[in-house]
Amino acid sequence: MNLICRFGLYYYMSNLKQQIESLLFISGKPLTPNKIGELVGEKASAKDINNAIDELIKDYKERAGGTRIIKSPGQAQMVTSSDNSEVIQNFIKDETTGELTKPSIEALTIIAYRGPIAKWELERIRGINCSLILRNLMLRGLVEEKKDSRKKEIYYSVTLNFLKHLGVPEVKDLPDYEKLRNNEDIKTFLRGEV
Numbered sequence: 001m002n003l004i005c006r007f008g009l010y011y012y013m014s015n016l017k018q019q020i021e022s023l024l025f026i027s028g029k030p031l032t033p034n035k036i037g038e039l040v041g042e043k044a045s046a047k048d049i050n051n052a053i054d055e056l057i058k059d060y061k062e063r064a065g066g067t068r069i070i071k072s073p074g075q076a077q078m079v080t081s082s083d084n085s086e087v088i089q090n091f092i093k094d095e096t097t098g099e100l101t102k103p104s105i106e107a108l109t110i111i112a113y114r115g116p117i118a119k120w121e122l123e124r125i126r127g128i129n130c131s132l133i134l135r136n137l138m139l140r141g142l143v144e145e146k147k148d149s150r151k152k153e154i155y156y157s158v159t160l161n162f163l164k165h166l167g168v169p170e171v172k173d174l175p176d177y178e179k180l181r182n183n184e185d186i187k188t189f190l191r192g193e194v
Helices: 003-026 032-041 046-063 082-097 100-116 119-126 131-139 160-166 177-181 185-189
Strands: 067-072 075-080 142-148 155-157
Touching: 003 032, 003 046, 003 075, 046 067, 046 185, 075 082, 082 160, 100 119, 100 131, 100 155, 100 177, 119 131, 119 142, 131 142
Parallel strands: none
Antiparallel strands: 067 075, 142 155
């Protein structure tokens, strides 16, 4: 293999590793090679993706930092190092028992009135990435996700636990539910007609 081909292969694998690392960092759940392939938008084979994940696992192990990448048959995920479990448990306890932040309350309100709602719709309404907010709301048991296999999309809804905290029997019993759920301005905005 000539030098140009080797450089091209090195660049391709390096770029693929970076993309996979970013995806594993931002995702709150394990990702399959197929999903990673869809997200990187390249013609990356499952073999290339698995090789890149294996290299990342090795890199993280050698670095001995606060995060690791783990892999089971068919999926990979970025996790915290078990050496830091006590610190992480204290943090999660604070995150799940403390007051909700203003952005979390905004997202929760949108999910309650517009749910089930896709992540992209929530982010379009709020104007920012909501991955961490959704993760925290799910950790608290206030929001749940359900995959629509026909549309290949995940939708978020409030949980019974959320309704219990508010003391309402159904989502439709929230104040001004019909008015806010069927707001034409929001529907127009989501269709991109604004």
